[in-house]
Amino acid sequence: MAAAKSGKTQIRIMIGSNAGGSGKTTTSVHLAYGLGKRGYKVTIVELDYSGSLSSFTGLPMNPTEDQSIATVLHKGFKGNYPLQPIWANKLSTVTAIQGGEAIRDCIREVPINARGHYTLQDRLLDYPLEADVVIFDTPASLEPMGVMALAASTHVLSPIKPEIKDAQGLFGFLRWYDTTIEELRLRPQPEILGFLPMRVDYVNSGTHRDVLGVDRKGKTQSNVDVSATLPGLLDSVGIHCFPPVKESKNYLRACVDGLPLPLYRPGLPAAQDFDPVINRIVQLLK
């Protein structure tokens, strides 16, 4: 196994939002690819049992318990992470640990284990993963896997669709984030990298334009009260808004082939939509 590129502390990012279909797995996969391409060692940890990670990576649809993160969370784990290389013919830097059905048992065990919500954090402390970046892909419901991920994270990134319902979901997520940190007394506190507007269509959706405060071309509207837009509101509490990732049918198509967009169609401009986030993470690693 190649050694981690960066000598710095491992960055562990929880990808989370309080809404379904916001592009959490899409974000996880594209960040992993982008960082892997730049030579950093990355591991995606899927904490969801829906199995959506398999579609972007070509990994098996129904991982066995031995192949799943469940084996890591169970008692008696001795550090043998079920790492699976992904896009191996293009890269040697990216691995994944799948979630899958076996996670259901772990979810039931969380309340009965003394350090239930800290299990993942404990594992990574006792048996360090050799990676520069670990990405936790979490399910839409935050209890209990989201809590476990937050306890193990150094950073949080929230992808959201700029719809009213999703924005309210994001606010719920932020309340959850603040409260969970207080309840679990997390020190140091995981830091919010920012929120990432996903699947944005400002040409056709008036709501997207209003939520983000932009015009049809995606330029900031001059006549809009910034303090009543999502980026303005989040900025007021020190949360950064990354440039949007635009809606594209190509994500679906790439997904069918088990590939991230830059591998599926390298020339597409949309393939660079995740670069601002990737650059920010690279900065943290330097």
Add this chain to the structure above:
Amino acid sequence: MGKVGANLLAGFQGVRENQELISLRAQVQELQAALAQARAGELDEPEKADLDQRMEGLTAVLQETGGVHEIALDLIDRDDAQPRTVFPRVTIQERMESLRYHGQKTPIIVIPLEDGRYRLFDGELRFRSAQKLQWPKLKAVFLPEEEVTDARELFEGQVITSIHSQRLHDLDLATALVRLAVEQHPTLAGQEERFGTLLNTALRRLEREGKLSELAEIRLANPDRQTQWIEEAGFREFEEQQLFATILRLQLNPVSINSNVFPLLKLAEDLKEVIRTEGLESSKARELNRLSAEKLNQTEEKARQIRQQVTQDVIQNRLSLNETRKLVQQMIQAHNPQVRSAPSNDRWVKSVAAIEVDSIADAAILKELKAALKAKLDEVSQALRK
């Protein structure tokens, strides 16, 4: 603003409120820990100074965000809901001297109102002293109205700050507790007269069940633990639980509230007034309160005159508690010869009965008490033999 913007703003309010709440909880926890240490005598001088400093922190924060302003005294309104009403003349005198010689060091905290006036939040003593000095203005920092919209929290905040800085007289504390209890538990409204009895009954029961000693620890515990304790303590009436919740949340011991604080509510109005204006000690006020129409065998009006006369005597001649007690007893006997000196004998029996053995957890103290009682018993036996 469009519909989308309004919707976002409304939803985001929850995020802000949650953050403020968490940060407040953290501050309160820190202060509580420091205060618990202070009570236990664990703080040395530098730490005490640090605590004072943090108490001044609010002023500093407000100063930074809003700056210091000079506000004309006639634009400042006292807060009628301010729990602290007792300001002995001598304290005001002291503060006046200090202001005259050193000037105003710390700004007062005021809440700017829409009509251009200001409501006083903190600094009543400086305000009153400045009025007496006929100063035109005071330095002040602004506490934004939106941070104090909840009048109840404001009030509770004032009670807590005043208790912590030990500026609140027992009488004010009693009145404040009654008000707080009703505000926190609206179903208690109309039952204020019962509070003393409720608390007393509940404490007697706890005493019988040997739970009284738990109060010392519970009053310093966090609110969750307090709630749990209250639920499990076996209270008969829901009102008892509510009353305990209010008292414990302020880290006060229900036992001392019962014996020293709530009884002051029953004082005659003229005595309450003297407490407020002259800072008469509550123990003396309670003695003076025995000069009632019934005990003196006089009309209400006449009893009030006697009481006022004795009270003035106590204040002007700086009588001690013991001297006050004697004087009161003399007055009662002078006006109502039927009342012999019996009450004073009765008093000894009462004070022995009042020893709350169950509330003493320390075995060493119990042993000491046993020895003291035994010695007294021997004395009594000897006296009887004579």
